[in-house]
Amino acid sequence: MIVADKKPIEEIIEEVKDHDKILILGCNECVTVCEAGGKKEVGVLASALRIYFLNQGKEMKIDERTLERQCDQEYLDEIRDVADDYDAILSLACGVGVQFTAEQYFSRPVYPGVNTCFLGATEERGLWTERCQACGQCVLASTGGICPISRCAKRILNGPCGGSSNGKCEISKELTCAWHLIVERLKSLDRLDDYEKLFPIKDWSTDRAGGPRKVVREDVQL
């Protein structure tokens, strides 16, 4: 999923303070799972903002709504008839949802309420970690199912670097070296010989480097 984290309330206040009627728009997908922008977080943020502006002596209408998805036109259409009631939308979706909402409601300012962090998984309640950087050309088949691009601080394809110590990355003793994990996994798969295969120079044109990407699937197009 896309993992996001809450923005500090001070930053959100700064974004919306000059408006009078705002809609806080949650998303029922990834940001709900990572507890940053679902229905619950929309409610908590709305209450906090109401109290803040009340104390400031400012009258502000703050409404709450959570859509099934903000990265899908169909669900964004659900607020079509009420959008004009607000002079700004505060989206708690990931950066995709914020942008897609802004595209659909072109004359309304749309502000982000979360920081979009990475593609990751829930390791335990309250702990999410990165697993993928969407490079567009998956290498997991040759790295024992562990991604060195997202999990090595230097995205080394022929690792580990000389900074790995006791299985930990040089940037933090709390971060396991991705290449340590790869070697352990190759060992358990009885494939340690694969370690010596040189990973060729990577084509990064499918990555961010190649410019904004798109996937076109004629077989599923209507």
Next chain:
Amino acid sequence: MSEAKTPSKLEKILRAGHLGVTSECGPPRGTDPDAIKKKAELIKDHVDAINITDNQTSMTRLCSLASCIHLKLMGLEPILQMVTRDRNRIALQSDILGAASFDIHNMLCLTGDHQSFGDCKQGQNVHDLDSMQLIQTVRHMRDEGKFLGGDDIKRPPNMFVGAAANPFADPFEIRVPRLAKKIAAGVEFIQTQCIYNLEKFEEWMRLARERGLTEKVFILAGLTPMKSAGMAKYMKNRVPGMDVPDELVKRLAGVPKEKQAQEGIDICVESIQRLKEMEGVKGFHIMAIEWEEKVPEIVERTGLHPRPKN
């Protein structure tokens, strides 16, 4: 090993069967070329070639390439260190051409410390290539005379290609396979991480010999003399990938403070004497960090002076 493929003085000395001696200088955090020239003056008669570090520990410094040119203009033999942290494949290839245009004939291909160690913690890192792919790149440019993009290079670079190896990092079981992998990528000489745990290094060398790797690459044993027991403790506990045995810390701590530096030099000399007997060790890389004036003493006391004329 067979005859030299490049005009590198270091390569000629190693292929002639002499023990090679290299050292290194860190460029200044400013524009004064004398800073690098003075360090080079201190060691130039006692080493075959001098590494110039490339923004080591990610602290912004005068660039390695310009520093190498200063050495070249002094008539010395530089080893251009290049990390993949700061440049993409365009910049790496371009700098290789730039270095070769000044007839810089040695290069050390490295990944580089993470930028979080340095003065630009908020910066991006590049890592378009990794160190093994940089080895492949420079060999491709030299041997095929072509850019990565496939076009011909007019007057291709002629570099003797080196890399680092850390026999002490984890996991140990891939340390020798990793060396094999660098050799497969095309590396011709290796400068190792600082050796303090000689038993572990000996084991690594034995495994490398068993696979015939010491016949395929020149291994220069890396050494850094300790200035004090405090430095030994720091290296042991704080520097990633460093293996400093407790006995060494104890030995330094066991002598009065004012004599610890000399004890550190003595330990370094004893290590080299033992390493000289180790089959497969083809030379020494003495990294006397901000202590270059001690390199001549170490080289002389270990019988590595005078240096061969190539």
